[in-house]
Amino acid sequence: MLSTSLTMSDLLFLLHGAWVTLQLTFWAMLLGTIAGVVFGLLRALMPNASRPLGWVLDAFRSVPLLIQFVLFNSLKSIVGLDWSAFAVGCIVLGVYSAAFCTEIVRSGVLAVPMTVRRAARSLGLTYSQDLRYIVFPMATRIAFPGWLNVVLSTMKDTALVMWIGIIELLRASQIVVTRIQEPLLVLCIAGLIYYVISLVVSRLGARLETRWQEND
Amino acid sequence: MIEINKVHKSFGDLEVIKGVDLTVDKGEVVSIIGGSGSGKSTLLMCINGLEKIQSGSIRVDGTEVHDKGTDINKLRQKIGIVFQQWNAFPHLTVLENVMLAPRKVLGKSRAEAEEVAVNQLNHVGLGDKIKVFPGTLSGGQQQRMAIARALAMSPDYMLFDEATSALDPQLVGEVLDTVRMLADDGMTMVLVTHEIHFARDVSDRVAFFRNGLVHEIGTPDQVINNPQKPETIAFLKSVS
Amino acid sequence: MFDYTFQWGAALKALPDLLNGAVVTFNTAALSMIFGVLIALILAVMRETRNPLLNGIANTWVSIARNTPALFQIYLMYFGVGAFGFHVSSWAALVIGISFNNAGYLAENFRGGLKAVPETQRFAARSLGMTAYQTYRLIVVPQMLRVVFYPITNQMVWAVLMTSLGVIVGLNNDITGVAQEYNVRTYRTFEFFALAAVLYYVTAKLIVIVARLLSWRLFRY
Numbered sequence: 001m002l003s004t005s006l007t008m009s010d011l012l013f014l015l016h017g018a019w020v021t022l023q024l025t026f027w028a029m030l031l032g033t034i035a036g037v038v039f040g041l042l043r044a045l046m047p048n049a050s051r052p053l054g055w056v057l058d059a060f061r062s063v064p065l066l067i068q069f070v071l072f073n074s075l076k077s078i079v080g081l082d083w084s085a086f087a088v089g090c091i092v093l094g095v096y097s098a099a100f101c102t103e104i105v106r107s108g109v110l111a112v113p114m115t116v117r118r119a120a121r122s123l124g125l126t127y128s129q130d131l132r133y134i135v136f137p138m139a140t141r142i143a144f145p146g147w148l149n150v151v152l153s154t155m156k157d158t159a160l161v162m163w164i165g166i167i168e169l170l171r172a173s174q175i176v177v178t179r180i181q182e183p184l185l186v187l188c189i190a191g192l193i194y195y196v197i198s199l200v201v202s203r204l205g206a207r208l209e210t211r212w213q214e215n216d
Numbered sequence: 217m218i219e220i221n222k223v224h225k226s227f228g229d230l231e232v233i234k235g236v237d238l239t240v241d242k243g244e245v246v247s248i249i250g251g252s253g254s255g256k257s258t259l260l261m262c263i264n265g266l267e268k269i270q271s272g273s274i275r276v277d278g279t280e281v282h283d284k285g286t287d288i289n290k291l292r293q294k295i296g297i298v299f300q301q302w303n304a305f306p307h308l309t310v311l312e313n314v315m316l317a318p319r320k321v322l323g324k325s326r327a328e329a330e331e332v333a334v335n336q337l338n339h340v341g342l343g344d345k346i347k348v349f350p351g352t353l354s355g356g357q358q359q360r361m362a363i364a365r366a367l368a369m370s371p372d373y374m375l376f377d378e379a380t381s382a383l384d385p386q387l388v389g390e391v392l393d394t395v396r397m398l399a400d401d402g403m404t405m406v407l408v409t410h411e412i413h414f415a416r417d418v419s420d421r422v423a424f425f426r427n428g429l430v431h432e433i434g435t436p437d438q439v440i441n442n443p444q445k446p447e448t449i450a451f452l453k454s455v456s
Numbered sequence: 457m458f459d460y461t462f463q464w465g466a467a468l469k470a471l472p473d474l475l476n477g478a479v480v481t482f483n484t485a486a487l488s489m490i491f492g493v494l495i496a497l498i499l500a501v502m503r504e505t506r507n508p509l510l511n512g513i514a515n516t517w518v519s520i521a522r523n524t525p526a527l528f529q530i531y532l533m534y535f536g537v538g539a540f541g542f543h544v545s546s547w548a549a550l551v552i553g554i555s556f557n558n559a560g561y562l563a564e565n566f567r568g569g570l571k572a573v574p575e576t577q578r579f580a581a582r583s584l585g586m587t588a589y590q591t592y593r594l595i596v597v598p599q600m601l602r603v604v605f606y607p608i609t610n611q612m613v614w615a616v617l618m619t620s621l622g623v624i625v626g627l628n629n630d631i632t633g634v635a636q637e638y639n640v641r642t643y644r645t646f647e648f649f650a651l652a653a654v655l656y657y658v659t660a661k662l663i664v665i666v667a668r669l670l671s672w673r674l675f676r677y
Contacts, residue, residue: 062613063656064632066621067652163624170527177535191532194525195519195520
């Protein structure tokens, strides 16, 4: 057995970091999904009016997340807001994931075949009934796998909040490394935790998807 | 000469060829007819080693096809094959499709390969289509291109695997005319076909396949006009 | 409450240095893409074979690359490999880390690309006497390229964005690195990083535009 100076409290410290990672992911995805659904519907149903919105969101996808953290953080102090680093992390990650959710919602709505919508309208459904009973349920299923990918990449992107001073999983592992000088072991544990979270999320998603398909 | 001796071939548990014997002489045209799943297409794939066999032997000009020591790529140069789905290379122009193997396999220069390719394309009546991509051609034209592509390797044998069955009816004629032209030139050919009338016209011999075996073989007059076995009679009745 | 005056002049003076940084950023991303594409091709072929060892290695690679943060992968190269006594520079760790990530994501795309080329194309090529290698090089890969061209472009943009992580392991001459150097000296954080953001945006858009022009040229069929 290899000897290690990794203690139980170090491990708990890592797990606490993982908990912060999960919390960040949750709040960021909540914000990102709500904004993404609203923006996505705007982009799909009013493509011309919402074009400027599309450009803005595209800019968020084309600039590194790290830079966005730094910019928002410094803007915060310029304006003089007294927000915690955690709130900044959630907002920046949330907006970033909203930019991706928007595209997924938009293409989900647009993927509902025109023939299906025409069939719905031919039965006498109104425009809003068509959206509620036909388009949204179908689009949700089409968009779900893409949305799940956004959840997974947001979870991984939380690693960047260390730059604005939040101690999440990766930063926690770095602190432990500095203390006990066993980078390989500690990083492998951190990697394993990320891996397990990813696996659990994608398994849950896959199960949900098959359950939907059974009902089809 | 192609000599097929007691060949067995299975896919997993399913035995599709169950001991076929068949010899094709130089200059001969042999047609293979039979229902789907009778193993006739698989046999063609075995002749140029695209499918492995379990037992028996296939020799082309005395060379064992399924021997590990045989340079299969060398052997394939003298056996051209044309598939049901013509398999044009979509990313290359018609000319490039035909030039590719002469250049890369035979090592011809670009100019030599182009000369060969243009000749063959003129031969099959596609001389005015050499610069376009196959995707813009009709099925019949793509199939004629595939024939030119095989001929550009100057093969000694040509195998046709249901070359017309994926084509629209009005395009079948142009491909059959091309095959007939080859027969008239004295090319040794094995045709797997559903076109019974065509088989009767161009073949020296016709083989009726059934359940992975040669069930009846002979001249077109014997097999198609005066079949002896009841299964052959039933099959011919079902397709005419 | 809003008594901050933006000083864009100072930021603009940093522009030449930032542009040099953009060249470093682009080169780093491009290099990691070259490695990424080559390794991904190998991984995709390894996953096609029936050899359990090759399969296992390739699948492990792909799943680590896809299921852990890119920053973690860079860390592992920088601190983890360093533990074996090799000194890995920040830049090398960044290139290796991003190459590892690119390869994992691209391998998955390439697998889809390989499936998109029908088996009959391979038969046709082999029937003309081409070797297995010639068949891959002249028939399969060119057709696969069309299918995976868009994902490759996407990954290239990702690679550019990922290079910004270099600053966390101490890289100081790419866009983010240069911006950070100026930031430490002057504390004009917003100005420098806003300029950096613009440069990343422009780089990303240029890549997309060039890729589109290239695809018109390449895929005429």
